[in-house]
Amino acid sequence: MNGALHDAMDAAVDDAANDAVDDVVNDAVDDAVIVGAGPTGLTLACDLALRGLTPRVLDRREAPHRESRGKTLRPGALEVFERLGVADRITAVGRSHQVLRKYFDGAHAADTPVEGLCLIGQWQVEEALRERLAELGVRVEFGAEVTGIGQDADGVSTTLADGRSLRSGYLAGCDGGRSTMRKLLGIPFEGHGGGEQSMVVGDVRAPGLSREYWHQWFTSDGGAMLLCPIPGTDSFQLQASPEADAEGRPLPPSLEGFQRLFDRHARMPGIRLADATWLSTWRANVRMAGRIREGRTFLAGDAAHVHPIAGGFGMNTGIEDAAALGRALGGETSLEAYEADRLPAAAHLLAHTSARMERVVAAVATPGTGVEAGLD
Incomplete structure (x- = not known):
């Protein structure tokens, strides 16, 4: 065999091998695609990775934000973070003791100490969770916008704006109150609000x-x-x-x-x-999804429910949703158990925070009273 022919055959074999590798990569199936890299999506990703599953996290933003947004962590969320191995780095940044200084018509009226809650910016929570997720071998894919979802008995196909199509066993929409996933799934967001800014x-x-x-x-x-x-x-x-x-x-x-x-x-x-x-x-919005499971797709966090801010439950409830969904996708509970557990919890949350908000609005008319009226 002459040298030129030998080289051509070697090149053909190499090309075939590379094509085979590309086919494997393109056909690879993640255990779950998670849309949204806020506290809910990142908590779910860490949970699944710790269970030995392969999550893929997508976020339409081009880079992480640095906005305080939700700023209060309650004990239930910290318990979840303890299990994920991220609680220490969060509490090292956050503050567990805070004094609420209240003024009325410009004059100092009262100081109230608050204990038992961790005050921390949402971007700081997300940063700690991304670091933990990277330690588990998973990185967030920013600039990844989902434009379509299809599912069958074997899995979910997710189409991205850049033309890629991903295949996974399940999909979780953790992409906030204006959730694209909820809209693509045709799930109603029932409730009231959204009028004048509050x-x-x-x-x-x-x-x-x-x-x-x-x-x-x-x-x-x-x-x-x-x-x-x-x-x-x-x-x-x-x-x-x-x-x-x-x-x-x-x-x-x-x-x-x-x-x-x-x-x-x-x-x-x-x-x-x-x-x-x-x-x-x-x-002020008080809304919840009509359902939070559609076959192999799920909603969690603000994509599933939004409510008044009194009491600081928003970020915490999303974290608890993620923990429950992690148990279901990890086989610790059934898939049906996720909706059976979290949908009634969302309904209770909407009623509970609405009542707290009314209590705060009424209470702050009295000098010396502040948002602690909704924290107890």
Whole structure:
């Protein structure tokens, strides 16, 4: 055999081998595709990886965010994190003791210590979970937008915006209150809300303002502003009643607007807010999915339910959803048990947090009372 022919045959064999490897990669089946890399999706991914399963985590964002968002972890969520091996790094950053300093019409009214909850920014929770997940051999795929879902008796096919098609045994939609997965599955989001904005929120610095307190200003006309120090940073999470324009329409959040609201409520002329790294609005929504399982696909966290913020249950409930779904997908419980357990829990959560929110709104009209009215 001449050299040229021999080289050509070797090249053909190599190409065939490479094609075979490509076929194996393209046909590979993950145990679960998880859409959404917030606390819910990351908790589920860590849980499945610890069970020896192969999760694949997708997020449409191009990179992780650094927004405080949900900022309270309750004991139940910390118990889940303990089992996942991530609790210590979270509690090392978070703060378990917090003093709520309440003001009324600009005057200091009362200080209330709060124990038993871990105050920490949501981005910090997500960072710790991503680190743990990487230790387990799994990394989040950012910039991965899901555009289609198909399923059969053997698994789920997930189509991405870049044209890829992934195959998995199961799919979990953990992609938030505006869940694309819920919409693709045609699952109704039943309830009420979504009208006028109820609050402007953001992350800001407030040089000169003590970070030893969660500052809460309330006024006799029903207005409110809260500045909560996020541990491990020099920023505060701001929550406030929205501004309105001349026609009574709510104005979008801005640093300038935050300063006007601060001046109106806090009445501390020496404090100037700075570096608004997150600007958003919060609207009162009380909704839950009509079902949280559709064959081999599931919903968890805000994709399955949204509710009032009183009591700080949002991030925690998503984490507990993820733990329950991990037990089901890991074979510890049945798949049916997930919906049977978590759907009634969601219904209870909506009623419970709505009642807490009403209690807080009524309570803060009394000088010296703050959001602790919804924490007990």
